[in-house]
Amino acid sequence: MKFTNLERLLPFGYLILVILGIVKESVFYYFIGVNILKYSNLMDVLISPISDLTSHPIVLGGFSFYVLLLYIYFIYISKNTDKKWVQKLLKTENLSEKPTDEEIKIRLGNKFLSVTAFGVMTFFLGIGIGNGKKVSGAINANKIKYNHSITFSSNKTKIVYLIGSNSANIFYVEKGNKNVKISPIGAVETIEFLKTKK
Known part of the structure; x- marks a missing residue:
């Protein structure tokens, strides 16, 4: 795998994390009837993604395991580029000329980043929706523990x-x-x- 313009993508990636953190917080607090953006400042928004990832060891471990598993899977794909299903995945099956190793590495890197981004988006939205519904349901059913x-x-x-x-x-x-x-x-x-x- 090869990542092109990685130094440009990192700030953009963090911006996406911040946006997803905002969306996650907004969705979570929406279920309990609070517009969280009215009660947050810039610092809360900036640290939101980091605090979500480090909120519980299971969350951080699960997220790290997902990225590691994805990386191993793409390493496996990179060693099987002659197979039809890999060519279909990388969209190289209908090219007039066989792509070079460099082109394949770039395609693998781009695919890895897009799949990882989709997984991160699903992760944050899932936490927001799941926790929001859980807390809202527990409050309405009077089943929360006052701890x-x-x-x-x-x-x-x-x-x-x-x-x-x-x-x-x-x-x-x-x-x-x-x-x-x-x-x-x-x-x-x-x-x-x-x-x-x-």
Whole structure:
């Protein structure tokens, strides 16, 4: 595989990750009735893709495994370029002249990047839709676990289900209330994780 203009593609790739991060956050918070873009700043948007990938070891591991598996698959394809199904995949079966090794490497690199980009898009959208529906359904069915305690600067404490947070706000559902509440980070003194009984 050969990647042409990789130094130009990397910033573009990060821009796509940022856009997908925004879409993922927007879709997730849409299901719980919040327009997240109204409550986010530029820094939240820029770190969104990285925070999504590193949010849980399983997510990072699964994503890394996907990219590695895809890379191994394309290495296998590069060693079988004489087979018809590979020629069809790379669209070289109807060319008047047999492509050079260099051309095949470039085609493989482009195909790898496009398949990886599609996988990343599916990954982010899947997380947004899946988690959004799950949290929204749990709130509506009153099946969420209130596993956080928030103490505000006014010394008032609330038992909540913490939906998420960014650099400016926290989003939560208070025990006994199905409405999503938003509080500025500056008003929060502490957030305590409550151990739930097994």
